[in-house]
């Protein structure tokens with residue numbers, strides 16, 4: 001399947017919103033057993049991507065990289081924490097298209113997971129700037145843009161986590177894909193879909209995709225990052241901005257109200273800080289065959305285990321192997 005659901009659903013976008021497939025769709029869905037919670041399902045994004053390199057950033061890049069190419073961009077500047085999955089995915093997949101990546105890195109609590117990620121970042125070919133904190137990154141921004149200019153051309157800036165509207169389309173697509181899996185009887189229509197929120201694009205896109213597809217599932221965004229605005233209103237605004245881009249590019253988009261809420265109940269002391277609930281959830285997940293990271297997916301899985309809607313729960317596994 002190469003034509004994305006978004007283009008099939010809104011054909012006006014075929015010529016105005018370019019797409020480049022980077023993984024094998026659809027991603028698998030299965031019921032998780034032995035977790036102590038009944039009617040729990042998983043849509044597993046962990047292997048979405050090439051070379052065994054997966055996770056939720058790849059779908060965003062399927063829309064962002066062709067858009068960058070269209071604009072003739074050769075260098076991108078982005079920001080992330082030292083364990084950034086986004087920055088790493090951008091560097092690896094961008095490199096394949098001849099796009100260079102520079103990343104301003106903000107400190108996060110350091111553990112083996114983060115150190116390993118930094119080693120991968122150093123190998124990725126990206127230029128790393130250790131700007132350490134948000135205020136220092138903002139102060140360094142003019143220098144960073146000039147440092148990575150090519151002639152008179154400044155680098156394109158991409159926000160943390162790839163959660164610009166064009167990147168959010170990756171999870172609109174995943175929502176449409178999920179609806180097709182529900183229609184094919186691969187899983188029941190979820191009452192609630194639980195996913196981690198770090199920059200919000202995954203949750204916002206899913207909610208928009210579900211609404212476009214006519215699913216009644218509600219998306220629960222489990223906030224794992226306290227350095228960005230991720231309240232329900234912020235996520236809804238991001239979904240609205242994404243729908244506005246689709247309209248500007250020629251599609252007619254009529255939507256029911258989005259079913260989307262966010263919770264900070266599993267954040268603990270903040271971004272990157274482990275919680276006992278997430279550690280316990282990661283062990284349960286491991287026994288069910290899912291390997292989760294402590295920063296995002298384990299916190300979301302803790303929420304999936306404890307949320308109690310009247311119906312099936314779908315956990316979106318956003319963490320992938322890092323080759």
Ligand SMILES: Cc1ncc(COP(=O)(O)O)c(C=O)c1O
Nearest residue numbers: 085161198199200201202296318
């Ligand atoms: C493994 C993982 N899960 C979830 C997320 C959250 O996704 P989003 O940034 O779209 O909210 C991220 C990145 O932030 C991530 O790296």
